[in-house]
Amino acid sequence: MSEHHYRVAIVGATGVVGREALKILEDRGHPTHQIVAMGSDRSSGTPIPYADGEISVTRAVPDAFVDVEIALFCADSTTARELAPAAAAQGVTVIDNSSAFRMGAGIPLVIPEVNGRGVDFSRSGQIIANPNCSTIIMLVALGPIHRAFGLKQVVVSTYQAVSGAGRSGIVALRGETASVAAGHRPAPSHFPEPCAMNVFTHESDLDPHSGLNGEELKMIHESRKILGDSQLRILPTCVRVPVERVHSQSITARLHRHATPEAIESVLGESSAIDLWPRNGPRHPTPLVAAGTDRVSVGRVRVESTDQGCDVSLWVCGDQLRKGAALNAIQVADLVWSRRLSGSDASLARFAPQTKQV
Ligand SMILES: NC(=O)c1ccc[n+]([C@@H]2O[C@H](COP(=O)([O-])OP(=O)(O)OC[C@H]3O[C@@H](n4cnc5c(N)ncnc54)[C@H](OP(=O)(O)O)[C@@H]3O)[C@@H](O)[C@H]2O)c1
Known part of the structure; x- marks a missing residue:
């Protein structure tokens, strides 16, 4: 062995x-x-x-x-x-x-x-x-922050690649893009909506009681199980974008303890699973840059502290196939x-x- x-x-x-x-x-x-x-x-x-x-x-x-x-x-x-x-x-x-x-x-x-x-x-x-790909990417970014400052609530919007729906998602995006380039109107070939030139809410079934789709429910329940916190508030909105590979996420998390941007960057920088991008740098993570890489790219770290609490916002891109x-x-x-x-x-x-x- x-x-x-x-x-x-x-x-x-x-x-x-x-x-x-x-x-x-x-x-x-x-x-x-x-x-x-x-x-x-x-x-x-x-x-x-x-x-x-x-x-x-x-x-x-x-x-x-x-x-x-x-x-x-x-x-x-x-x-x-x-x-x-x-x-x-x-x-x-x-x-x-x-x-x-x-x-x-x-x-x-x-x-x-x-x-x-x-x-x-x-x-x-x-x-x-x-876990679900969106859950993994979000928790790779939030895990170190949770350990250091405690998560009280997470608001996340996803920008999910079509390959999240498998091989057929890629075929659909390539085919529809070629068709539009040839002068045709965007038309759906695999998803409920056209995926070329379009952004649409995740195609998984809606739960009529909560109004959440299946992907959003997975992010909530799986994150709670992984972090061992059944009360953690997670408010996701999951969306498909005309990107072939790599899910992006805009995340704002409310913390139990106050933090500074430097302290957040310090804990993110310690994780071997994260590529931390300078918050004031000229460029920020993109799906094209993150495609094929092993680490989750985390950038645009912003912190706002008020009497109500301390909120940290992140922009995250992670290769959901890797x-x-x-x-x-x-x-x-x-x-x-x-x-x-x-x-x-x-x-x-x-x-x-x-x-x-x-
Ligand atoms: N795509 C993502 O980003 C992503 C991320 C996280 C998790 N996942 C999960 O990973 C799994 C695979 O997703 P995918 O995106 O790779 O899908 P995919 O591209 O559609 O591939 C599906 C695979 O399943 C195989 N398969 C279907 N029925 C089978 C059967 N009866 N016995 C054996 N193999 C069978 C297919 O083989 P044939 O060629 O023989 O049909 C194919 O290899 C899914 O459960 C998906 O939810 C996907």
Whole structure:
């Protein structure tokens, strides 16, 4: 057993998250023979380029998990519900990117830098949930601030990339953009609204009682579970924008303790998961700059203190296919593996310096 080279299955290897996971493993030198790429009937037999060769996609069925140590599920919730328990029953550690298990009692919901330390990864055959991409990106930015100053309330507006809806979101944006460039009126091809030249509220179902859409509800419930604060007020508005990759967020958080911009920047600067942009610099984070990067870009730090409290505002861009999905899942896999190898948090220590209270 070497540090990272566990036998890993990627379920949904042909999707945008699965392909990103393969890219990360390839960049880290994960050996081809230690990877099993799985998909549905549709993609069974499809060759995926990997390292100097290729990996052939096999059909995801319960028997396909023999000898697999860790399975990264990068498919939809239905597939996860059908296959993850069967894989776990064979002793496979499942890290699931879908929403199938996130709010389940006893299911760890993990962002290594935010709550990785408190999680028990010792059980074999465990199902671990990767949080929603918008939740991960927001909490990477807010985690250090929460530890140092305490979060009382969060108001967040998202500017979400179309690839958050998978491969088909990218196809839709490229196709609609080409059509508009050819002189046609914007018309929807995948989302309920045109995605080219347009901004629209997130397409997930609206809850008629709260008026919140599914993405907003995930940000609320998952953040509370991860931070262990069931009372935390979170007021999200989730929106799609005509961007291919990287979710951006405008966040304003009310804090329990007063802070200065310098103190906020100091705690943000200590996180290895954050690229802190100078607040008075000539440029600020953009999706194009953050695309393909591992860290969440945080800029435009502003603090306003009044008698009512202290509010910090941030502008955040994070690659939702990497830290918002594939990279976070692989970091969780690293934690599982390093604890299994040595009983220590060696992997976590590399990712997450402790933020001290200031
Ligand atoms: N996209 C994001 O930014 C993002 C971020 C965080 C979490 N997620 C979550 O990650 C998961 C994957 O999303 P995605 O964006 O990568 O979607 P995607 O591009 O549409 O890919 C979906 C993948 O699931 C596979 N699949 C579908 N049915 C299957 C089955 N019955 N058995 C095995 N594989 C099956 C597909 O394989 P075929 O090619 O065979 O159809 C494909 O590889 C979803 O649960 C999503 O909610 C996505």
